[in-house]
Amino acid sequence: MTQAEGVDAERSDVRNDVRNDERYDAQRVESKWFERWKQNAALYAAEPHSTKKKYYVLEMLPYPSGALHMGHVRNYSIGDALARYMWMNGYNVLHPMGWDSFGLPAENAAIQNNTPPRLWTLGNIANMKAQMKRLGFAYDWSREVTTCLPDYYRWNQWFFLKLFEQGLAYRKKSRVNWCPKCATVLANEQVVGGCCWRHEDTVVEQRELEQWFVRTTKYADELLCGLDKLEGWPEKVRTMQRNWIGRSEGTLVDFKLEGASGPAGSTISVFTTRVDTIYGATSVQLAPEHPIVKDLAGANADLRTKVDQLIAEQRKAKEAGDIGEIEKHGVATGRYAVNPFNGEKVPIWVANYILMDYGTGAIMSVPAHDERDYEFAKKYGLEIRLVVVPLASDPEETVAEPALPFVTHDGMLINSGPYSGMTCDDAIKKMSEHAEQKKFGKATVTYRLKDWGISRQRYWGTPIPMLYCEKDGIVPVPEKDLPVILPDKVDITLTGGSPLGKVPEFVNATCPKCGGPARRETDTMDTFVDSSWYFYRYTDAHNDHAPFDGKVAQYWFPIDQYIGGVEHAILHLIYSRFWTKFMRDLGMITNDEPADRLFTQGMVIKDGAKMSKSLGNVVSPDEMVARYGADAARLYSLFAAPPDRDLDWQDTGIEGIHRFLGRVYRFMVRNTCVATSLVASSAPSLASVREAGSAATPLQPAARAIQRKLHQTIKRVSDDFQGRWHFNTCISAIMELVNVLYASEEAIAQGAVPKPFLSDVERDLVLLLAPFAPYLAHELWEMIGEKSNLLKAPWPKYDAVLAKEEEIEIPVQVNGKLRGRVVVSADATEETVLERALADEKVRAAIACKQVVKKIYVTGKLLNIVVK
RNA sequence: GCCGGGAUGGCGAAAUUGGCAGACGCAGCGGACUUAAAAUCCGCAGGUCCGAAAGGACUGUGGGGGUUCGAUUCCCCCUCCCGGCACCA
Numbered sequence: 001m002t003q004a005e006g007v008d009a010e011r012s013d014v015r016n017d018v019r020n021d022e023r024y025d026a027q028r029v030e031s032k033w034f035e036r037w038k039q040n041a042a043l044y045a046a047e048p049h050s051t052k053k054k055y056y057v058l059e060m061l062p063y064p065s066g067a068l069h070m071g072h073v074r075n076y077s078i079g080d081a082l083a084r085y086m087w088m089n090g091y092n093v094l095h096p097m098g099w100d101s102f103g104l105p106a107e108n109a110a111i112q113n114n115t116p117p118r119l120w121t122l123g124n125i126a127n128m129k130a131q132m133k134r135l136g137f138a139y140d141w142s143r144e145v146t147t148c149l150p151d152y153y154r155w156n157q158w159f160f161l162k163l164f165e166q167g168l169a170y171r172k173k174s175r176v177n178w179c180p181k182c183a184t185v186l187a188n189e190q191v192v193g194g195c196c197w198r199h200e201d202t203v204v205e206q207r208e209l210e211q212w213f214v215r216t217t218k219y220a221d222e223l224l225c226g227l228d229k230l231e232g233w234p235e236k237v238r239t240m241q242r243n244w245i246g247r248s249e250g251t252l253v254d255f256k257l258e259g260a261s262g263p264a265g266s267t268i269s270v271f272t273t274r275v276d277t278i279y280g281a282t283s284v285q286l287a288p289e290h291p292i293v294k295d296l297a298g299a300n301a302d303l304r305t306k307v308d309q310l311i312a313e314q315r316k317a318k319e320a321g322d323i324g325e326i327e328k329h330g331v332a333t334g335r336y337a338v339n340p341f342n343g344e345k346v347p348i349w350v351a352n353y354i355l356m357d358y359g360t361g362a363i364m365s366v367p368a369h370d371e372r373d374y375e376f377a378k379k380y381g382l383e384i385r386l387v388v389v390p391l392a393s394d395p396e397e398t399v400a401e402p403a404l405p406f407v408t409h410d411g412m413l414i415n416s417g418p419y420s421g422m423t424c425d426d427a428i429k430k431m432s433e434h435a436e437q438k439k440f441g442k443a444t445v446t447y448r449l450k451d452w453g454i455s456r457q458r459y460w461g462t463p464i465p466m467l468y469c470e471k472d473g474i475v476p477v478p479e480k481d482l483p484v485i486l487p488d489k490v491d492i493t494l495t496g497g498s499p500l501g502k503v504p505e506f507v508n509a510t511c512p513k514c515g516g517p518a519r520r521e522t523d524t525m526d527t528f529v530d531s532s533w534y535f536y537r538y539t540d541a542h543n544d545h546a547p548f549d550g551k552v553a554q555y556w557f558p559i560d561q562y563i564g565g566v567e568h569a570i571l572h573l574i575y576s577r578f579w580t581k582f583m584r585d586l587g588m589i590t591n592d593e594p595a596d597r598l599f600t601q602g603m604v605i606k607d608g609a610k611m612s613k614s615l616g617n618v619v620s621p622d623e624m625v626a627r628y629g630a631d632a633a634r635l636y637s638l639f640a641a642p643p644d645r646d647l648d649w650q651d652t653g654i655e656g657i658h659r660f661l662g663r664v665y666r667f668m669v670r671n672t673c674v675a676t677s678l679v680a681s682s683a684p685s686l687a688s689v690r691e692a693g694s695a696a697t698p699l700q701p702a703a704r705a706i707q708r709k710l711h712q713t714i715k716r717v718s719d720d721f722q723g724r725w726h727f728n729t730c731i732s733a734i735m736e737l738v739n740v741l742y743a744s745e746e747a748i749a750q751g752a753v754p755k756p757f758l759s760d761v762e763r764d765l766v767l768l769l770a771p772f773a774p775y776l777a778h779e780l781w782e783m784i785g786e787k788s789n790l791l792k793a794p795w796p797k798y799d800a801v802l803a804k805e806e807e808i809e810i811p812v813q814v815n816g817k818l819r820g821r822v823v824v825s826a827d828a829t830e831e832t833v834l835e836r837a838l839a840d841e842k843v844r845a846a847i848a849c850k851q852v853v854k855k856i857y858v859t860g861k862l863l864n865i866v867v868k
Numbered sequence: 869g870c871c872g873g874g875a876u877g878g879c880g881a882a883a884u885u886g887g888c889a890g891a892c893g894c895a896g897c898g899g900a901c902u903u904a905a906a907a908u909c910c911g912c913a914g915g916u917c918c919g920a921a922a923g924g925a926c927u928g929u930g931g932g933g934g935u936u937c938g939a940u941u942c943c944c945c946c947u948c949c950c951g952g953c954a955c956c957a
Contacts, residue, residue, distance in 0.1 A: 022908090023907080023908095235872075236871095236872055236873075236951085236952080239871065239872060239952080239953090240871095240872085240951095240952055240953080242871095243870095243871075243952075243953050243954090244952095244953085246953090246956065248956065248957085250957080270957080271956095271957065272957060273956090273957065274957080285957090323954090323955070324869095324954055324955050325955085326955085328955075352955090353955045353957095354955085354957080355955075355956070355957090357956095358955095358956045358957075359956070359957060360957095362957095363957045364957085365957090366957095370957075371955090372955055372957080373957085375955095446956080446957095448956065566951080566952095569952085570952090639880090639881095639892085639893075640880060640881085640893090641880070641881070642881090644873095645873090645874085645881095646950085647880085648879085648880060649880095650879075650880065650894070650895095652879090652893095652894050652895065653879090653880065653893070653894055655894080656893050656894055656895095657893080659893095659908095660893080662907095662908090663908095666908085719884085720884095723884080724884075726882095726884090728880090728881070728882085728892085728893095729881090729882065729883095729884095729891085729892080731892080731893090732881090732882080732891065732892030732893070733891095733892080734892095735892055735893075736891080736892065739892090742909080742910095745909095809888085810888090811887080811888040812888095813887085813888085813937085813938075815937075815938090816887095816936095816937060816938045817938095818888060821888075853937085854937060855937095856887090856937055856938080858887055861887055861888090862887045862888070862938085864887080864937055864938060865937090866937045866938090
C-alpha cells in the first residue's frame with residue numbers, strides 16, 4: 001500500500017486547521033482495523049458445530065488474472081453485506097473464497113514473461129488475496145480452495161475415475177470445436193456465435209479428434225425439469241438453460257432406401273415433431289455430412305462434388321455465425337426412399353439447411369406445413385401436398401384452403417389414409433404408436449444439449465488419470481496412485497499437441513494391470529471441472545481421504561445464496577448442476593441442486609461501455625482504495641445502481657460517497673454520547689428508546705423526528721435484505737437519517753435531545769452501516785464505547801409505532817389535478833380531510849361554479865374531488 | 869425471427885399494492901465561514917411561459933391509443949437500446 005501512504009503524507013500537511021480531529025481520514029482508520037483484523041485469523045470462521053441456523057453465502061470464485069477489477073468489488077460487496085447482515089441476525093454463516101486457478105492465461109503469461117505458470121498464478125493469488133483483505137471482505141480463509149494445487153485437483157481425478165466407473169466418462173472420436181488461438185478444443189458451451197468465448201474474433205474450427213466426454217445428457221431431463229423448482233433463480237438464467245438444453249418431443253421414422261445399389265436394405269431415419277404431416281412428405285432431405293450420402297453418391301463424381309460444395313458452404317456459414325441466413329439450396333441424389341406409412345416413393349435430396357448435429361441429420365420434407373420445406377420445394381418444383389386443414393367449427397361448412405405453408409398444431413388431417421379426420425395431436429400419438437408397433441419408428445425426445453467434451457490439449461490443468469496399455473487398452477490410474485501430479489518443468493512454448501506429451505517422465509508409465517509399459521493420457525481437463533464442485537470442498541477443505549465429508553456437506557448444502565455474473569448462466573451453472581446430480585447418485589450428498597437462490601449482478605461499465613484496457617476506461621480498485629478507502633469503493637458499488645442492473649461508474653460519484661462517510665464520522669465525533677448505562681450493559685436499544693419516547697417523558701419534536709426517521713430507516717434496510725436487495729435505496733435511506741441528524745444538531749446542542757436516546761440512535765446508525773462500510777462502522781463502534789464484536793452484534797429492530805408519522809400531508813386533487821395540500825393528524829377521518837380541503841383557497845377556486853360529482857378519499861394518501 | 873431485460877431531469881437513479889413524478893447522490897447555482905481558496909455547513913434547482921418579486925399557468929416518465937376519478941405503474945399497437953437463442957426438423 002505504498003500508494004496509500006503517499007496520499008496520506010500529502011494530506012498530513014493540510015491537517016492544520018481546527019477541525020483536524022473531525023476530518024475523516026479513511027486511510028488512518030482503515031489501516032488501523034486492517035492491522036487488527038490481520039491478527040485474528042479466525043474472525044470470520046464458520047462454526048463447525050453449531051445450534052444456530054446455518055447460512056451459506058457464496059460468491060463465484062475468481063480466476064486469478066493478476067488483480068481484482070471493479071466487477072469483483074461489486075460482486076463481493078454484495079455477498080459481504082449479506083454475510084455480515086446474516087451474522088448480525090444470529091446465523092452460523094459460511095462465507096468462503098477460493099481461486100479458479102487452472103487455465104490458459106497462465107500459460108500465455110508464462111510464454112510472454114518466461115515465468116512458470118505455477119509461479120505466475122500463485123503470485124497473482126497472493127496479490128488478489130491482499131486486495132480482498134484490504135477491501136475488508138469477511139472470508140473464512142481457513143477454507144480457501146486453490147484449484148491448481150494437487151490437494152484439490154487430485155479430487156478432480158478421483159471424480160473422473162468415478163465418472164469412468166459409472167460409464168459417465170467415455171472416449172470418442174468426433175468432430176470437435178478447435179480454437180487456433182487457444183490451440184485446444186472447446187466445449188459447445190464455450191463457442192459463442194461461432195467464435196471462441198475467450199477470443200471473440202477468432203473463428204472456431206472443426207477438427208476430428210479423439211476426446212474424453214462426460215455424459216451430461218444422462219441428466220438432460222432432470223436438468224430441465226429441475227429448473228421449474230429453482231424459484232430462487234432469475235427467470236433469465238432458467239430460460240437460457242432451457243434453451244440450451246433444447247428438449248424437443250417428436251418421432252423417429254425409418255424410410256427404407258429404394259433400389260438395388262447402395263447399402264442393401266438400409267434405412268434413413270428421420271426425426272420429426274410433426275409426424276402427423278407425414279402423408280404430405282414429398283421428399284427426404286439429408287444433411288450434406290450425413291454418412292449415407294457418400295454411399296448414395298457412389299461413383300457419381302458430379303454429385304460428390306456438389307455435396308462437397310454444400311459441406312464447405314455449411315461450415316463456412318457456421319464459422320461466420322450466419323447459418324440460418326444462407327439461402328436454401330440442395331441437390332437431388334436420384335435415389336428414392338419409401339414412406340412407411342403410405343408406401344410412397346419420395347426422392348432423396350441433400351440440402352444445405354439440414355444440420356448433421358441435430359436430430360438424425362435427416363428430415364422428411366413436408367412443404368405444405370413447414371416454412372423451410374415450403375421455400376425449398378418452391379425453388380425446386382417439388383410437390384406440395386396439403387394434409388392438414390383448419391378445424392371447422394361447423395362440419396358442413398366447406399373449409400377454405402389455408403394459406404401455405406400452413407404451420408399449426410391446431411388442425412385436422414386430410415388425405416392421410418386412416419388418420420384423416422383426426423386432430424393433429426391425436427394423429428401424432430396414434431401414428432407414433434403405429435410406427436413402434438410395426439417397428440419402423442417410435443416416439444422420442446431429442447436435445448440440443450450434447451455431452452461435455454472435457455479434454456484440453458494444454459498444460460495448465462488437471463491431468464486426466466488414464467493410461468493406455470498396448471495389451472490392456474484404456475486403463476484407469478488406480479485410486480491409490482492419485483494424484484497424478486502435473487510436472488513442473490514443462491516446455492510449453494513448443495507448439496503442436498499437448499505439452500505433457502513431450503515430457504517422457506510423465507508419459508512413460510507402467511500398466512497397473514499387466515505391469516507392462518503404458519502411455520499416460522497427456523490431455524488435461526477443462527477448468528470447468530474444477531468449478532463444478534468447489535463449493536462442496538469449502539465445507540471440508542482439508543479432507544485427505546475424500547473430496548469432502550458428506551455429513552458436513554449435508555449441514556451446509558444447498559448454498560443459500562449464490563452470487564455471480566450472468567455470463568456463467570449456461571457454462572458453470574449447468575456443469576455444476578450436473579455435478580451435483582452425479583454426486584447425489586454416487587451417494588455422496590442428498591441435495592438435488594447446488595444452490596437454493598442465485599443472484600446475477602449487473603456489469604460495471606464506464607462511459608457506456610464495458611471496462612476494458614483497449615478502451616482505456618478501466619477503474620482500478622487499488623486506486624480507489626488509496627484515494628477514498630475501501631468503504632467508499634464498496635459503498636459506491638452498492639449505491640450507484642440496484643445490484644441486478646448494470647452500474648455506470650462515475651468518478652465523482654465515489655467522491656460523494658466519500659463525503660457521506662466523512663459526514664457520518666464528523667457527526668459522531670462532534671456528538672458522541674457514551675451513555676454509561678449502555679456501556680455497562682449491552683441491553684437492546686429498543687427498550688430504552690421506547691422508554692425515552694414514552695408518555696412519561698415525551699420527546700421534543702427534534703428528538704421525535706430523529707426517532708421516527710431511525711425506525712423508518714431500520715425498516716427499509718431490513719426489508720431490503722429480506723426482499724428486493726435494492727441496496728442503493730437502503731443506503732439513501734441511511735443518508736436521509738444522517739441528514740435528519742444534521743438538521744437536529746442545533747437542538748442537540750441546546751439539550752433538546754436526551755443523551756441516552758441519542759446514544760441509542762448513534763448505536764443503531766453504526767449497526768445499520770456495518771454491512772456496507774465495515775471499517776468506519778468498527779471505528780465508530782469503538783468510539784461510542786462498545787466493547788462487543790460488531791460483526792455479531794444483534795441487528796437493530798424497528799418499532800412500527802415509533803416509525804409512524806403523527807402528522808401527514810394529504811394532497812388534494814380536483815379532477816385528478818393537484819390543487820392543494822392539507823396537513824392533518826395521521827388518524828384524521830375523511831370528514832376532517834374534506835373539511836380542510838374545502839377550506840383551501842386554491843381548491844375552492846378549482847371547484848367554484850362547478851358541481852361536485854364524487855369524492856375519492858384514499859386513507860392517508862390522497863383526496864380527489866371530481867367536479868363537472 | 870423467437871425469448872428476456874430496459875428507455876424517467878444535465879448525469880446515476882427513486883416512486884414496494886393504480887394515488888403528490890424526480891427521494892438519495894453527482895454535477896450546477898446561491899449563501900455562510902475564510903484575507904483568499906480548499907474543506908465544511910445551509911439553501912435553490914424537470915421544462916416552457918407569465919410576473920420586478922411573491923407567486924401563477926401550462927406541460928412532463930421513448931411514441932400513439934385505451935381502461936380509470938386518477939396511469940411511470942394495467943391493456944393494445946409502435947420505435948429504439950442491451951442480453952440470450954436462432955434453418956433445432
